[in-house]
Amino acid sequence: MATLQQQKIRIRLQAFDRRLLxxxxxxxxxxxxxxxxxxxxPIP
Known part of the structure; x- marks a missing residue:
């Protein structure tokens, strides 16, 4: 039986325009x- 490997992705976003972010x-x-x-x- 195959097991799935967990992966983590970290994303950091920066922008001057709040709407674009x-x-x-x-x-x-x-x-x-x-x-x-x-x-x-924390997801806005």
Missing amino acids: DTSCEKIVDTANRTNATAIG
Whole structure:
């Protein structure tokens, strides 16, 4: 029986425009949810 290996990805975002940062964060979380990953941490 094959076991799945857990992987962790850390992402740090910086931007001068708050709206651009929020949009990017939403896209990353949506992609994580589509691939059955979990997003943990402070997400604006």
